[in-house]
Amino acid sequence: MRITIVGCGVVGATIAYELSKISDLEITVVDAQPTPVQADLTEYPNATGAALGVLMGAISKKEKGRNLRMRLAGIQYYNETVSELEELTGRSIPFNRQGILMLQFSDDLEVWHRLVEVRRKQDLALEVWNQERLKLEFPFLDRAVAAIYSPSDRQINPVALTQALIEGAKLRGVNFQFGTKVIGRQNQQIQTSQGVIESDYVVISAGVGTSGIEKIDIRPVLGQAIHVRLPKPLSDKPLPVITGDDVHIVTLGNSEYWVGATVEFPTEAGEVLPPDRAMFDEVMRQAIKFCPALKGAEIVRSWFGLRPRPQGRPAPVIEEIEPNVLLATGHYRNGVLLAPATAAEVQEKIIKKL
Template sequence: MKIAIVGCGIVGAAIAYTLSQKTDWEITVWDRRTPDKWEATGAALGVLMAVVRTRLKGKHVRLCLESLQCYESIIPQLEALTNIAIPYNRGGIVQLCFNPQDLVYWQKTQAMRQRQGFTLEILNRAQLLKRYPDLSEARQAKNAAVGAIYSPQDRQVDPVICAQALIKAAQLQGVQFIWQTPIQDFRCGSDQRVTYVVTETDVTPVDAVVITAGLDSQLLTAQLQPSLTLQPVLGQALRLKRPDPFAYPYPVVNGGDVHLVPLNAQELWVGATVEFPEEDSLESPQANPALLEQVLGDAIALDPTLATAEILQTWSGLRPRPDGRPAPVIETLASHPNVVLATAHYRNGVLLAPITAVRVQNLLAALLNDPRFIVV
């Protein structure tokens, strides 16, 4: 069986690795970019926030929790196979609370997560400051932190290095990657199955196609119909160097809409903004410097020592958000029975990459009548 994967951010890389690990299919990955340009994957903080979510249950929560568990096995697998050290913070996530009622509200979530097999700790202010004295002055607006929810099982990973490890592991297991080669067309048989992938230089026969190309998925599906409508949402973040080191490893800290993501004893990511296109506009939003300044100000309110931190780097990037439906889109394209969509993860592409790969493998095994590779 010949499988074409179109798009190779972290989701496409995870699919390539998963399929190469468990199948004897011939897998080829195409991407229009160069291997050093990461677009949405490079515009991600890599925070794997699954357990400390306010939503109690449902399909999306289940996907997040399952994918988080996948990371615990996939990271050591990749490191052993590729000899690439993947930065993977096992320090958990501290979700700060600024309203006493929030601590009461989280009790229901804590009970639900316990039934689901996960742990959440509810910390009052004294417990928070004893464990994390660096957060003694954390504020949101004029409100001091009254406590926090600590999620020891949530994680953070470097998205780019993880994607690079996935690609190398897939290559070691026979996957072919073709870079700087956009797909120009799909040729279909009388039953509307895609039979060939067409580039500028080649026409390649295929048995199935996986489209996981972020915002480009809209252009690719437009060739097949029905087209998937996506909205580009921009995010910005900063990389800072603290004036003084903190104990490391240290958890990710979330306060309101801001993440403090430690990278080592002094450096951290701060982000990220969520910037939508103007109403009725088809143009991608442009980075708004004032919103990035606001994120930095909110971060300083959580950790006042960041007021004198050195700004090492800033980045911005676009994330694909499906229009009029929930994210992500993981399904067979209705009009073309051998085309699988695995895209539009919005702000959860890194978190959901492993479980997306498993779901895609199951869809492919079913449509190719190859039950050997269905994962229960």
Template sequence: MQIGIIGCGVVGAAIAFELSQTHQVTVWDARSPHQWQATGAALGVLMAAITPKLKGKHLQLRLDSLKLYETLIPELEAITHISLPYNRQGILRLCFDGDELNRWSRTQQVRAQQGFHLDILDQDQLFQTYPHLKTAHLWESKAPAVGAIYSPQDRQFDPVALSAALITAAQKNGAEVYFNTTISGFKPLQAGDPRSLTHVCSSTDSYPVDWVIVSAGLGSTPLTTTLQQTVPIYPVLGQALHLQRQYPLADLLPVVNGDQAHIVPLNASEVWVGATVEFPSEVGGAIEADPVQLKELHQRVIALDASLAHAKVLRTWSGLRPRPHERPAPIIERLPGYDNVVVASGHYRNGVLLAPITAQKVRQLISN
């Protein structure tokens, strides 16, 4: 079959790689190859096992997708001959309330049944294992860390490197990828009966398709509006920092999570820190990055890790996350009214984590 995928961020790239193994795939994206938009703004933190939820559809998606990465990364490295930046040190979630720490015992038991290991560290164990966190506290209340949850199986990737590897692997399977190409319309099988689309159209070309996958993040809304089945997805802005420690730490460390922030170690000296969550003043409205929120984020991570107090700011950046309006993220479903259109978009803050399972769900939808 000929599959057309609109959008080539991390989710679209994962779908392209998955489907290119058995189908002829064409991918279009309006951006240039070096502009990564939501994917480029992401930190690539895969929080699955360390999520406090005990059950639910979204939790299962997280856990299933995390498992897929264990075979996906070696497969991509074998195909592309590129070693992907990949933090296998897990995630350390700091706790600042004794009751919260105790509640994790139940989650620990459930995760063990699901095939995931969690360690619950008391304060002494936390500080002994991670001495640079001895003064960790909440920025506003000053409440000290009383312990932590350590998840050795959660991961972190460089999202741009991962996406580029997925695109390269799909191309090696025969996929055609067109950047700087805006999709402007579609052709149905019969005029007045748009249930089955036969072509995807740019300003210069018309491409035959058997299936259309809309995976364009925020661009998914105008595309579905063109098909008269609007899927509202609106932006939420996130800001982040790239810091360089004054004194390198000895060991590669896990990602640290606490007080609504992540500290993502890139090497002994450098970390990514993020991210703010900034909503527009009205639904669907424009968002300007708020410097006050970025400053507060910086102060929160210094409260968690005092060794970052004198770190050099190498760069700051921001990006827009695609969040579905008045429904849970993500959207992975057939577009109502169409026989051969799937929407796989609106992953909000979990695009990197959920990319592999999204690709598998899309395969199931077009196979059924």
């Protein structure tokens, strides 16, 4: 069976990697970008490079439903698969297993106490820390009156992960065609800048590029982040992801951290404006408010990229738009987290057709 995957961010790469485990599939992945996603750029044409890889499962306020199941499945997948990928490819994938600490700036914690009970019944740990506990554990933090700690949540480097998924899929025989733009589709026949690809099943996971292929309303939302270096680490012990007012601090090691990210919507006409310096500065101000040690940090680089947000419907979009043509796109800010569950849905649909 011939499978064509259009788009090779983290979602497309995860789909390719998981499908590569099925025998009798001939898999081709096409992507308009000339190379797989790269590290240390300042501008990313896709969402994967711009992501921070923060994986919020138990700490999400979603108490039940499909989205929560997908989130938890994603975290479990990475818990099991990172070592598998590293062994298969010889690549290192930075994966923070220290959890997520969400700072609270109000003493109204009723919703969190309720969620702790919900998670307990789901066999998931979630802790409410008072200010005394927070100061004891992380004295470099300021302003917060409490914190929510989720030991089971994670953070993963999206670029290193995607590169490893691509390499692993290649080792299992998947054909990748980068620098190949899709210019049209007729059923399962894909017309590209390099020629025609005949397929039995097509998966479109091109993110913001999906709209240009299928004319569905997925709009780009810009996000900015910054990589900083401090004279010394915030702490001598391993740190969780620290988040407050939707601003994340991600530890990288060697006194280096990611801080971000902004959420900048397009105009009513759908145009993406240049990155807003004021919003970027505000993210840093917010981070410094609750982590004063970041003031005066050396800026290693800043970067931005686009996230695909479906209009008028929840993210992500996973549906067959016609027989043997499947959309797996529009993951917005959770592409890394939801990629494994997306791949599982795609795999299930294809297995049924074998």
